[in-house]
Amino acid sequence: MSSENITAPTLRYLVQPGGCVSGSFRVPGDKSMSHRSIMLGSVAEGVTEVSGFLEGEDALATLQAFRDMGVQIEGPDNGKVIIHGVGLNGLSAPKKPLNVGNAGTAMRLLMGFLAGQNFEFTLTGDASLTSRPMNRVANPLREMGVVVETAAEGRPPVTVKANGKVNAIHYVMPMASAQVKSCVLLAGLYAEGETSTTEPAPTRDHTERMLRGFGYDGKTDGNKASLVGGGKLTATNIDVPADISSAAFFMVAASIAPGSDITLQHVGVNPTRDGIISILRLMGADITLSNQREVGGEPVADIRVRYVGLKGINVPEEYVPLAIDEFPVLFVAAACAEGTTVLTGAEELRVKECDRIQVMADGLKTLGVNAIPTPDGMIIESGEIGGGQVETHDDHRIAMSFTVAALRATDTIVVNNCGHVATSFPGFSVLAKQVGISIEEQVV
Numbered sequence: 001m002s003s004e005n006i007t008a009p010t011l012r013y014l015v016q017p018g019g020c021v022s023g024s025f026r027v028p029g030d031k032s033m034s035h036r037s038i039m040l041g042s043v044a045e046g047v048t049e050v051s052g053f054l055e056g057e058d059a060l061a062t063l064q065a066f067r068d069m070g071v072q073i074e075g076p077d078n079g080k081v082i083i084h085g086v087g088l089n090g091l092s093a094p095k096k097p098l099n100v101g102n103a104g105t106a107m108r109l110l111m112g113f114l115a116g117q118n119f120e121f122t123l124t125g126d127a128s129l130t131s132r133p134m135n136r137v138a139n140p141l142r143e144m145g146v147v148v149e150t151a152a153e154g155r156p157p158v159t160v161k162a163n164g165k166v167n168a169i170h171y172v173m174p175m176a177s178a179q180v181k182s183c184v185l186l187a188g189l190y191a192e193g194e195t196s197t198t199e200p201a202p203t204r205d206h207t208e209r210m211l212r213g214f215g216y217d218g219k220t221d222g223n224k225a226s227l228v229g230g231g232k233l234t235a236t237n238i239d240v241p242a243d244i245s246s247a248a249f250f251m252v253a254a255s256i257a258p259g260s261d262i263t264l265q266h267v268g269v270n271p272t273r274d275g276i277i278s279i280l281r282l283m284g285a286d287i288t289l290s291n292q293r294e295v296g297g298e299p300v301a302d303i304r305v306r307y308v309g310l311k312g313i314n315v316p317e318e319y320v321p322l323a324i325d326e327f328p329v330l331f332v333a334a335a336c337a338e339g340t341t342v343l344t345g346a347e348e349l350r351v352k353e354c355d356r357i358q359v360m361a362d363g364l365k366t367l368g369v370n371a372i373p374t375p376d377g378m379i380i381e382s383g384e385i386g387g388g389q390v391e392t393h394d395d396h397r398i399a400m401s402f403t404v405a406a407l408r409a410t411d412t413i414v415v416n417n418c419g420h421v422a423t424s425f426p427g428f429s430v431l432a433k434q435v436g437i438s439i440e441e442q443v444v
């Protein structure tokens with residue numbers, strides 16, 4: 001056989017229709033916080049212990065990148081990671097390009113974070129990541145005096161010719177993006193004077209909160225975040241809560257499948273991430289938070305979701321950045337909600353791990369749902385979900401969303417190319433099965 005006939009085996013899900021979800025359980029750790037815990041722990045002074053770390057491919061790519069820059073990191077072992085911090089100027093030049101796989105957060109944050117180092121470095125990734133736009137972070141870094149080279153149209157690989165010099169800026173962000181905000185602020189750690197970002201709408205503030213946890217004082221004033229460079233980070237312990245973006249799949253599952261009643265334990269409910277709760281509640285969902293507490297500067301709660309029928313809504317645009325990763329599964333909720341749901345102001349969905357507007361609309365249409373993509377959102381009519389084969393375009397959240405859709409389908413849903421689920425939610429299919437979804441994995 002010639003080599004071009006050999007294709008790598010891929011993973012697909014076969015999900016049988018119907019059922020409901022029940023039980024009390026915990027989903028894996030928050031991806032955004034896991035990335036940041038490795039980054040900040042690595043340049044802190046002293047030993048940082050992380051628990052609840054997400055052992056998914058994305059966060060592991062960040063961990064490997066810092067090992068490649070000479071940081072001694074123990075684990076992960078059951079979510080425990082011990083990082084021997086080297087201080088803000090203690091990293092060594094990586095011997096080869098840093099490959100961060102599928103992880104946009106790793107690439108965009110590292111570009112800024114490493115811009116103040118005294119060595120040139122290259123960041124690359126998988127097919128999905130190397131087709132995503134990087135000028136949104138390259139441009140402010142260039143304004144800070146950093147030489148950044150990209151492939152055509154601002155795509156990765158990205159080479160940063162860092163020479164230890166970064167100028168402070170006050171950056172007015174053209175889009176609501178926590179990755180852009182974090183990139184600029186992390187570069188600002190190495191600049192003289194105050195660096196600030198002003199965002200058009202609030203985005204996740206884990207970088208600002210975690211910096212504070214490491215004893216680095218920044219300021220947040222409305223939509224402006226700022227810090228003064230030249231300080232130091234002091235090692236701390238970090239308890240990463242369960243990821244609300246992973247919990248979201250089960251929140252929607254319970255909201256659409258009659259008879260469901262689940263409790264999701266120890267979920268991060270930071271107000272810059274809780275748009276999924278607000279949107280589902282607006283659709284009529286029965287969601288209660290209990291055991292609310294603050295862990296390491298981040299609010300955490302247990303979330304109970306019981307089935308009640310949903311209704312279609314016009315999604316308020318101010319919720320969009322607060323639920324930016326949850327729209328694939330919210331589109332499934334919309335298909336099960338009485339009436340019409342309209343999403344606008346969400347053009348950022350087109351530059352995620354795939355074009356999430358187009359890919360979700362295509363898949364929903366395959367299953368017989370009337371889903372009309374628009375440049376910045378979607379219009380979805382409630383309707384019967386049929387069976388069929390849907391494509392994920394190697395996007396983890398698309399795979400998990402169509403798995404959840406099967407709870408209300410009339411026939412089997414085959415979800416192709418699910419390997420990337422391991423980037424954010426290792427063990428998803430096992431957990432989904434345990435709590436009531438009839439899912440089988442197949443290697444084809």
Ligand code: S3P
Nearest residue numbers: 032105176177178179180324325
């Ligand atoms: C993230 C920010 C968001 C989000 C991504 C994680 C982060 O991206 O979609 O999954 O950890 O900062 P944008 O900054 O592009 O909105």
